Amino acid sequence: MTDEFVKIRNVAKNYGDKVILHDVNLSIQNHEFIALVGKSGGGKSTLLRLIAGLEKQSNGEINFSQENPIIRVMFQNDRLLPWLTIGENVCFQSKNKETQTEASEMLELVGLSDQKDKYPSQLSGGQKQRVALARALMAHPQLLLLDEPLGALDALTRRQMQDLILKICREQKLTTILVTHDVNEAVRMADRVIVIRDGTSRFEETGVESDDVAKVAIAAETVLHDIMGEEAIYG
Numbered sequence: 001m002t003d004e005f006v007k008i009r010n011v012a013k014n015y016g017d018k019v020i021l022h023d024v025n026l027s028i029q030n031h032e033f034i035a036l037v038g039k040s041g042g043g044k045s046t047l048l049r050l051i052a053g054l055e056k057q058s059n060g061e062i063n064f065s066q067e068n069p070i071i072r073v074m075f076q077n078d079r080l081l082p083w084l085t086i087g088e089n090v091c092f093q094s095k096n097k098e099t100q101t102e103a104s105e106m107l108e109l110v111g112l113s114d115q116k117d118k119y120p121s122q123l124s125g126g127q128k129q130r131v132a133l134a135r136a137l138m139a140h141p142q143l144l145l146l147d148e149p150l151g152a153l154d155a156l157t158r159r160q161m162q163d164l165i166l167k168i169c170r171e172q173k174l175t176t177i178l179v180t181h182d183v184n185e186a187v188r189m190a191d192r193v194i195v196i197r198d199g200t201s202r203f204e205e206t207g208v209e210s211d212d213v214a215k216v217a218i219a220a221e222t223v224l225h226d227i228m229g230e231e232a233i234y235g
């Protein structure tokens with residue numbers, strides 16, 4: 001039996017004449033945490049949208065090992081509804097009977113059980129992203145897609161959120177794909193880092209222990225070099 005969660009084969013995406021992605025080949029294993037990095041406009045978010053089924057590829061196949069997997073996406077913008085409380089926001093898309101109890105559990109998981117009755121405007125950016133994470137987890141996703149969710153946070157909050165996301169993804173055995181501009185974040189969090197360069201998946205770097213600062217820095221330098229390509233050498 002394969003342990004593969006999704007297989008992406010020869011995927012291409014065009015918008016009109018503009019080729020965004022081509023020949024993307026990637027297998028993601030169950031419970032694996034991968035990061036997608038690359039230059040701005042390189043097609044990372046586009047690939048994430050194709051995997052989420054929010055858009056259709058122009059060519060190639062994206063096959064999941066099980067039918068209709070539950071997929072949730074978390075974006076840089078928390079997308080909370082300002083007129084609902086934190087508790088109501090977490091329950092918003094959930095149809096479970098035990099929703100209230102479960103929402104409390106999810107808020108506890110992200111360290112916000114005491115903020116349930118507040119409104120999003122009363123929370124910090126980091127806290128709002130925790131709520132967005134709790135809301136995503138309510139669906140018990142098998143695949144969690146993170147589209148630069150920590151991009152707007154300060155360095156310390158960002159680091160705390162990285163640790164929280166990692167802990168939850170491991171505990172809940174989620175398969176996770178993170179899109180990030182921060183190469184250090186990618187190396188620190190992911191089991192594998194995939195570089196999207198010139199519209200295709202170019203390079204895979206095995207993750208290192210996230211607390212080994214020196215190894216993270218060296219691996220990040222290698223990945224950055226691959227993102228930049230010849231510009232890094234000649235430019």
Ligand SMILES: Nc1ncnc2c1ncn2[C@@H]1O[C@H](COP(=O)(O)OP(=O)(O)OP(=O)(O)O)[C@@H](O)[C@H]1O
Pocket residue numbers: 015020038039040041042043044045046047181
């Ligand atoms: N709906 C669309 N119609 C036309 N072009 C689009 C559309 N969506 C994205 N693009 C283009 O596709 C390219 C890739 O965008 P995408 O957002 O996937 O890149 P990215 O690597 O995630 O960038 P960033 O790191 O800046 O978020 C960009 O040139 C963008 O302008």
